[in-house]
Amino acid sequence: MKTAVIYARYSSDNQTEQSIEGQLRVCQDYAQRNDIVIIKTYIDRAMTGTNDNRPDFQQMIKDSDKKEFEHVIVYKLDRFSRNKYETAKYKKILKDNGVKLLSAMENIPDTPEGIILESLLEGMAEYYSAKLAQKVKRGMKETRLKGNFTGGTIIYGYKVENHKILINEEQAEVVRFIYEQYSLGTYVKDIIAELNSKRIFNRGKPFARNTIYNILKNEKYSGIYRFKDEIFENMYPAIVPNEIYTKVRNKIDLNKYGKRSVELVYLLRHKLKCGYCGMPISAECGTAKDGSKRHYYKCLGRKRNNGCTKSSVRKETFENFVLDNILKVLSNSEYVDTIIEALFKLQEMQSNTNSLINSLVKEYKQAEISLNNIMKAVEQGIVNNTTNKRMKELENKLEDIDRQILIEKSKNAFKVSKQAIKEFYIEALKLEPKLLIDYAIKEIRVYEDKLEIIFNSPIKRSPDTNQGFFLFTFNSKLPQYIQNKEKPNMVDIEVKYYV
Ligand SMILES: [Zn+2]
Structure with missing residues (x-):
């Protein structure tokens, strides 16, 4: 018997939301149908999905390492979190603890395409939440907090008068300038140079890089102040419009990924195969002539003397080359369109449940007729153990079918347009290249003079053949690039899509 806990959340902002009791009932039904024992329930009332300071949620995450349960069941994915990063973050923690997230109302197959679809659904939930947050913000009562300054040093761009935080217009101009320039793509060093040339200083000294980044990352400039699990929007008057703040924040996060995290490279490592002998290519450490340590990628076949002669390549340069090319393909509109098309078809397939709903x-109707017939019999005085038992059975059946119809209908409700998929995919690529690389790449075959990158198709037809996979071949001057540390000279990209 599998074990699970239920996590339910209800935010008072949205009257149309399923009640806690409703969520629990659907989750319990789901568990029963799937032979899962519920050992505990975690409930956050009146909490929004946008912040992770939900006490029961945190407790559930904490408890997941006790190995007492294998699954977390939620009514819908957006109960878990409305935020892509949080979802990714907490799902990772759960996964590391051997715990899987299940949604009672959404059918998510555990395959690469399922994962893509899942992140798609999460993206939609987040989009919806951002809209909701705007509505809530507008309707939020000023009385919640008087908005008094709580003490300490006031940040650049503001001043304090009579315990109230006000905009320091002169400094606010500078803050707006920094945000505008950064969002336009100006380098931080150039922003600093520009400020210096205008003789605009911070406390009498030129702005430091860190100060600029701190300004760019401070949510208070968009009017939002977070304290513990609460958001106060009436303390700091906004200096920067929310859209600009979000844009800048995404850009900063993207640049963080641009630095190629260890995780990103690690991910890549498991996908590398020798193009000649098919053995994995793994990293190893060597010593150069001058005695310094060097890291290489070497064919495991050659290492084990299987006769392969594939030469080793320098680690860092090679990694950058591969990642550059993957990102290039993933951001090429022509290929993206092909992927979107496939995703859309996948969605069509998954939501094409009309025939299922019809049956x-x-x-349901048949069960209803049978039940009516028994009722008539009962009215005529024919009652025995068998009729009683049959009535119970039919009643249960009706309830069960009703639930199934509801679930199938909810799948249809999740249908998103091609345009929405595209927007989300492009957004996801910017924000989560790691996730996309992991799910999009099947294998990278390394030759002396070219790379073959095989992309998973969102629709996989047969695992035995290449059917349904994208194959991108990079004919490059690979050894020269590695040796001379020059920019790779891409001859051309050959694209094959097996159907
Ligand atoms: Zn080899």
């Missing part, structure tokens, strides 16, 4: 409705 469920038919089944």
